[in-house]
Amino acid sequence: MSKFRKDGGKELPPISTASLPDIVFMLLFFFMVSTTMREVTLKVKMRLPEATELSKLEKKSLVSYIYIGEPQPQFQKTFGKAPRIQLNDQFADVSEVQDYVIAEREARVEAERPMIVTSLKIDENTKMGIVNDVKQELRKSAALNINYSSRRRAER
Amino acid sequence: MSRKMPEIPSASLADIAFMLLIFFLVTTTMDVDSGLRRRLPQWVDKEQEDDTDINERNIFVVLVNKNNDLLVEGDYERIDNLRERAKEFMENPFDDANLPEKEPKEIPYFGEVMVTKGVISLRNDLDTQYGTYLAVQNELVAAINELRDELAMRKWGKPYSNLDSEQQDAVREIYPQKISEAEPKGKI
Numbered sequence A: 001m002s003k004f005r006k007d008g009g010k011e012l013p014p015i016s017t018a019s020l021p022d023i024v025f026m027l028l029f030f031f032m033v034s035t036t037m038r039e040v041t042l043k044v045k046m047r048l049p050e051a052t053e054l055s056k057l058e059k060k061s062l063v064s065y066i067y068i069g070e071p072q073p074q075f076q077k078t079f080g081k082a083p084r085i086q087l088n089d090q091f092a093d094v095s096e097v098q099d100y101v102i103a104e105r106e107a108r109v110e111a112e113r114p115m116i117v118t119s120l121k122i123d124e125n126t127k128m129g130i131v132n133d134v135k136q137e138l139r140k141s142a143a144l145n146i147n148y149s150s151r152r153r154a155e156r
Numbered sequence B: 001m002s003r004k005m006p007e008i009p010s011a012s013l014a015d016i017a018f019m020l021l022i023f024f025l026v027t028t029t030m031d032v033d034s035g036l037r038r039r040l041p042q043w044v045d046k047e048q049e050d051d052t053d054i055n056e057r058n059i060f061v062v063l064v065n066k067n068n069d070l071l072v073e074g075d076y077e078r079i080d081n082l083r084e085r086a087k088e089f090m091e092n093p094f095d096d097a098n099l100p101e102k103e104p105k106e107i108p109y110f111g112e113v114m115v116t117k118g119v120i121s122l123r124n125d126l127d128t129q130y131g132t133y134l135a136v137q138n139e140l141v142a143a144i145n146e147l148r149d150e151l152a153m154r155k156w157g158k159p160y161s162n163l164d165s166e167q168q169d170a171v172r173e174i175y176p177q178k179i180s181e182a183e184p185k186g187k188i
Helices: A020-034 A073-079 A094-106 A110-115 A128-140 B013-027 B079-091 B130-156 B165-174
Strands: A063-071 A084-087 A090-092 A117-122 A145-149 B034-039 B059-064 B070-072 B075-077 B102-107 B111-116 B119-124 B179-181
Touching: A020 B013, A063 A073, A063 A094, A063 A128, A084 A094, A090 A094, A094 A128, A117 A128, A117 B034, A128 B130, B034 B130, B059 B079, B059 B130, B070 B079, B075 B079, B079 B119, B079 B130, B102 B165, B111 B165, B119 B130, B130 B165, B130 B179
Parallel strands: A063 A117, A117 A145, B059 B119, B119 B179
Antiparallel strands: A063 A084, A084 A090, A145 B034, B059 B070, B070 B075, B102 B111
């Protein structure tokens, strides 16, 4: 058992840290590739509903988002507790949805416009009234591809 | 100029990389956005709305009220049973007179097949919770997906998602995803 012998005679050479930057760079590249930039700060609280028949949204650049939910606590003083719509970085009214959709469409290349998907991120406790108004607005502005954003439910 | 350039110290390289790493950790998200994909019907003006009469037996009526209760074809139903009910409706295995009619249709790979004329109609109250609404939608989509899967298994021995696009088209024609959403009324 001479391998585990304790002798103070020899000192261990210090671990080389020359490869540390390489390791960190590797991690960095991993995160750069596998994540996406946060594009908006959420102003509404959301707990997405659960579903099983999910499909992934493949091209992030073709997706525009509409958020609906109760305002975050710090905004409740000014906006109240009733569910609100959030477009881009601010609260919006139902009537502004059409303008938003058109602006989103203008921002894309013409060839990609028919493939735009509107992702509806809606809190599960929202009443259907507001959701329905938004859906009607989307129909009016011919944004027919929608995606009800939801979490994966564990199979029963 | 025989003087050698002093080597640039690389001790701080790790720190710089760490800083970048932390920056990316904070400003990015990893969540893959997934959800239930649906297509909205084209917008029609009130005047030119067509009231094509569909035979009573061809409609599978699902109502959701403001207390999140389900009324399926006239009787209360739990959400767990909805998938089975919808599957039975779309498939109509014994040509029941109360379940939807079928019409013969020429479909590649299958030849002439009896295709159901059934339509699922979903209507909700304005006060229905979104969570319930989505759960109902999910069950209805799941019912059709399961039927497609079963058919694909019977015919080719592999699930629907593994078929090539022409085969998928054929299967889709036999079990179309006909879920119509009526405009919600204040009260049901």
